Amino acid sequence: MHIIKKNKFLLLLGIVALLLPLFVHSKFHLNTLILLLLFATIAGAWNILGGYGGQLSLGHTIFFGLGAYTSSLLYLNYGTSPWIGLIAAAAISIAAGIFIGWPTFRLKGPYFTLATIAFAEVIRLLCLYWRDLTKGSMGINIRFEPGLSNLIFREYSSYYYFALVLFLISLAIVYWVDRTRVGYYLKAIREDEDSAETLGINVTKYKMIAMVISAGLTGVAGVLYAQFMLFFEPESVFNLNFSIEIALIAIVGGMGTVYGPLLGAAIIVPLNEILRSSFPALSGMNYFIYGIVLVLIVSFMPNGLMPVLKRIPKKFKSRKKVQVSGSRKKTAS
Structure with missing residues (x-):
């Protein structure tokens, strides 16, 4: 009976999500909803590695930024459709995940976290100084040429539906991880890596599986961000604060849960957007209030909502x- 009620609730929630753009016409609100779905997707991808596997990465902007740059450079320099760019972005992000994961998975606890921050900083600096390819601090400016083949739309509702589809795909992948051997093994590694290895679990293999899935999804999300914003530069896509915010969304919602990242994004993203628009004159006030709310949630609900x-x-x-x-x-x- 509980499962039936739960499925009915999820079905109702899905119908509401599909019909929402028909009733919400404000660009501000649609922009917030698009960012909510985008952040929920990225936090869900992070949750596979950080929540289920216990590998607290604060360098996930590597894959997000690489996805944005890969698709955009292919589109601007070679006229490659962003639809093909999605595949290329996922491939490059997965390759980067394997390259980074292979040496860093030997590290444990805060050393792994620090290593991911270091890799993200190196990539950011490379993008800043490799001006011939990335335009450096000038950033990438994508021409506004609306069309489905370009993944550029006049209406925000089109971006919303694309973000919704991407989120549902990521949610299905997280659900699959949660219900299969991969998820059980990752949870065992998270709880006690040495004991998991003693029981015969190939720790490096399953960490790498989590990294590959997480990096690929994050890279694809970077493509949507690039086509939605039409401008980005290294400081915006490789920002450490962005990595921390992704992790906090999963932590606030509930690490190692299927719907936790969505719940965290539904609280943090609108709160951040409302505070930023409410205190335009007081620089940093939105971050102050935002920080207090997050500290209260994490303090009184350490396992998330x-x-x-x-x-x-x-x-x-x-x-x-x-x-x-x-x-x-x-x-x-």
């Missing part, structure tokens, strides 16, 4: 059982 929400129906059920048993005792007496 999703585990708390899962416990609510159980509490109602237990209360109903107590009430029913109490009423039976009264009638019996």
Whole structure:
């Protein structure tokens, strides 16, 4: 019965998501929804490696930025459609994930995290100084030529549906990971890597599987970002604050859960956009309030919001059982 109710709720949520652009016409609100879905996709990809595998990467902007640059440079320099750029971006991001993961997976705890930050910083500096290819700090400016083949649209609603499809694909992949041997092995590695290896789990292999999936999805999300914003530069796509925000979305929503990144994005992205627009004169005020909210959530709900929400129906059920048993005792007496 619980599964049926859950499926009905998800179906209703899906219908609402499909119909939302018909009722929301404000560019600000549509922009927020697009960013919400984009961040939920990236946080979901990060969650496979960081949430399930316990590998806390703060260098995921590597794959995001490489995806954006790969597709955009192919489009601008060779006239390659961004649809083909999606494949190329995923391939380059996966190759970078394997290159980075192979040496860094030997490290544990904060050393792995620091190594991912270092790699992201190296890539950022390379993009800044390799001006002949990346235009350096001048950034990449994509011509506004609307068309489905260019993945450039006049209407924000078109970007919304593309972001929705990408998110649903990422959600299906995370769901598959959660319900298969890959997810169980990754959770075992997260809990105790040495014990998992003793039990016969090929730790490096499953970390690499998580890295490949995570890097590929993040690279594809970078393509959507590039075609939506039409301008980006190294500081925007390889920013450490961006990496931290991705991780925080998954942490706030619930690491190692299927819907945690979506829940985290649904809270953090609108909050960030509203605060940024509410305090335009006070530089940094939005980050101050944003930080307080995040500290409160992480302090009082260290496992994120999703585990708390899962416990609510159980509490109602237990209360109903107590009430029913109490009423039976009264009638019996």
